[in-house]
Amino acid sequence: MPVEHSGHQGGPCGKRVGEEGWRLGWSVPGMARREEQAEGDNHLSLAGNERRPALVASLGTLGLWLQDMADSAQAQKLVYLVTGGCGFLGEHVVRMLLQQEPRLRELRIFDLHLGPWLEELKTGPVQVTAIQGDVTQAHEVAAAVAGAHVVIHTAGLVDVFGKASPETIHEVNVQGTKNVIEACVQTGTQFLVYTSSMEVVGPNIKGHPFYRGNEDTPYEAVHRHPYPSSKARAEQLVLEANGRKVRGGLPLVTCALRPTGIYGEGHQIMRDIYYQGLRLGGRLFRAIPASVEHGRVYVGNVAWMHVLVARELQQRPALMGGQVYFCYDKSPYKSYEDFNMEFLGPCGLRLVGTRPLLPYWLLMLLAALNALLQWLLRPLLLYAPLLNPYTLAMANTTFTVSTNKAQRHFGYEPLFSWEESRTRTIRWMQAMDSSAQ
Ligand SMILES: NC(=O)c1ccc[n+]([C@@H]2O[C@H](COP(=O)([O-])OP(=O)(O)OC[C@H]3O[C@@H](n4cnc5c(N)ncnc54)[C@H](O)[C@@H]3O)[C@@H](O)[C@H]2O)c1
Ligand SMILES: CC(C)CCC[C@@H](C)[C@H]1CC[C@H]2[C@@H]3[C@H](O)C=C4C[C@@H](O)CC[C@]4(C)[C@H]3CC[C@]12C
Numbered sequence: 001m002p003v004e005h006s007g008h009q010g011g012p013c014g015k016r017v018g019e020e021g022w023r024l025g026w027s028v029p030g031m032a033r034r035e036e037q038a039e040g041d042n043h044l045s046l047a048g049n050e051r052r053p054a055l056v057a058s059l060g061t062l063g064l065w066l067q068d069m070a071d072s073a074q075a076q077k078l079v080y081l082v083t084g085g086c087g088f089l090g091e092h093v094v095r096m097l098l099q100q101e102p103r104l105r106e107l108r109i110f111d112l113h114l115g116p117w118l119e120e121l122k123t124g125p126v127q128v129t130a131i132q133g134d135v136t137q138a139h140e141v142a143a144a145v146a147g148a149h150v151v152i153h154t155a156g157l158v159d160v161f162g163k164a165s166p167e168t169i170h171e172v173n174v175q176g177t178k179n180v181i182e183a184c185v186q187t188g189t190q191f192l193v194y195t196s197s198m199e200v201v202g203p204n205i206k207g208h209p210f211y212r213g214n215e216d217t218p219y220e221a222v223h224r225h226p227y228p229s230s231k232a233r234a235e236q237l238v239l240e241a242n243g244r245k246v247r248g249g250l251p252l253v254t255c256a257l258r259p260t261g262i263y264g265e266g267h268q269i270m271r272d273i274y275y276q277g278l279r280l281g282g283r284l285f286r287a288i289p290a291s292v293e294h295g296r297v298y299v300g301n302v303a304w305m306h307v308l309v310a311r312e313l314q315q316r317p318a319l320m321g322g323q324v325y326f327c328y329d330k331s332p333y334k335s336y337e338d339f340n341m342e343f344l345g346p347c348g349l350r351l352v353g354t355r356p357l358l359p360y361w362l363l364m365l366l367a368a369l370n371a372l373l374q375w376l377l378r379p380l381l382l383y384a385p386l387l388n389p390y391t392l393a394m395a396n397t398t399f400t401v402s403t404n405k406a407q408r409h410f411g412y413e414p415l416f417s418w419e420e421s422r423t424r425t426i427r428w429m430q431a432m433d434s435s436a437q
Contacts, residue, residue, distance in 0.1 A: 193254075256324045294334070
């Protein structure tokens with residue numbers, strides 16, 4: 001069923017956060033690492049001093065305190081830059097870094113649109129620097145990168161609905177990535193993590209299934225749509241840049257993460273589908289056979305993978321440099337629509353039909369009609385429904401991942417179980433619902 005798509009995926013954070021009164025819940029399961037570490041250190045110094053005479057104890061305490069200061073000055077030395085740090089994924093990466101990267105001294109957040117939620121981060125122990133900038137502007141990127149140890153490049157134009165021109169998509173995704181690479185080389189930044197996409201592999205335009213494949217599974221990657229083409233080209237540039245000498249003579253170390261369809265708190269398309277369902281009286285109509293598997297991964301786990309890969313890239317450059325990793329977790333293999341129902345169901349929506357209500361040829365016709373309408377109306381208005389020939393092919397082609405490469409190379413385990421990911425997403429949707437009423 002064609003459903004109207006009201007906003008782009010993610011979008012300016014100002015709008016997103018303000019609109020819903022939504023905040024990410026930032027207690028990561030079993031991992032209040034910084035706090036635990038600090039507490040542990042305190043216990044250690046107290047226990048050590050208890051048995052000594054008073055003067056020795058205070059000198060000892062002073063010594064330990066000075067040692068602590070020196071250690072933490074040494075430990076908190078890294079500067080990270082997250083491009084696109086106010087996007088759907090970017091915000092999660094930013095918050096995850098603040099929680100899980102104890103060596104962080106400064107976190108730079110570079111985005112076209114900065115969100116008001118950044119203010120709340122500025123009171124913490126890490127210096128948070130918000131930089132409003134455009135990745136297509138080489139000088140802005142270079143200024144932001146200068147002095148950073150690690151760049152996590154998530155900024156991108158995610159558009160499969162025909163909202164932006166192919167030229168703009170290329171400019172942001174390809175030229176923007178070139179600018180990031182050149183900035184690293186010129187300013188001497190050694191580590192670059194790129195957020196790629198499963199779409200650099202597929203589904204391809206021939207509709208070949210990719211059934212629980214891994215990074216080495218042969219697949220005919222053929223792209224025509226501007227978004228996957230631009231992501232594929234950008235990924236290639238990032239991987240080719242691995243080993244280039246950066247300013248100062250050290251080699252650039254790069255790698256790319258390929259998320260499948262990300263879901264979780266802040267997911268714009270999920271929200272659009274939810275509101276569409278409400279408008280249809282709490283019903284959605286099945287369009288895709290339940291047997292077509294579509295890979296999904298929880299945003300918190302994708303963010304965690306970014307943090308971990310950025311950390312371990314510095315420890316194992318020879319193994320990880322120039323590598324690609326699919327992002328995966330324990331989310332179940334389901335069709336796009338059945339997976340969405342895991343969250344939409346508890347919010348009161350119902351998926352009607354065990355089989356698609358319309359035959360596939362009719363859906364294709366509707367998708368083609370939407371594309372034609374988009375083209376005809378372009379001089380007057382932007383018509384960008386969810387259903388078009390490309391999104392239909394995406395949803396209707398099996399593409400799922402089964403791999404443990406990230407675990408083997410850098411010890412990745414999902415931080416959030418499927419139950420936790422599901423609960424968090426449902427909670428977010430319910431909060432969104434109550435704030436809309
Ligand atoms: N959402 C998914 O399912 C998914 C899946 C695989 C890969 N990805 C990739 O993950 C990354 C983040 O995607 P997202 O879903 O969070 O999208 P998003 O639109 O929410 O975030 C992208 C961010 O980039 C910023 N940005 C766009 N153009 C920019 C420019 N010219 N200069 C500076 N910043 C700019 C946007 O303002 C936004 O904050 C993208 O690179 C995307 O290709 C997303
Ligand atoms: C045919 C309709 C009934 C349903 C339309 C759903 C469609 C909008 C969905 C289906 C698959 C989705 C894409 C998929 O999850 C993976 C990605 C990769 C990522 O890099 C960007 C987002 C994207 C393209 C999803 C967009 C929305 C899609 C096409």
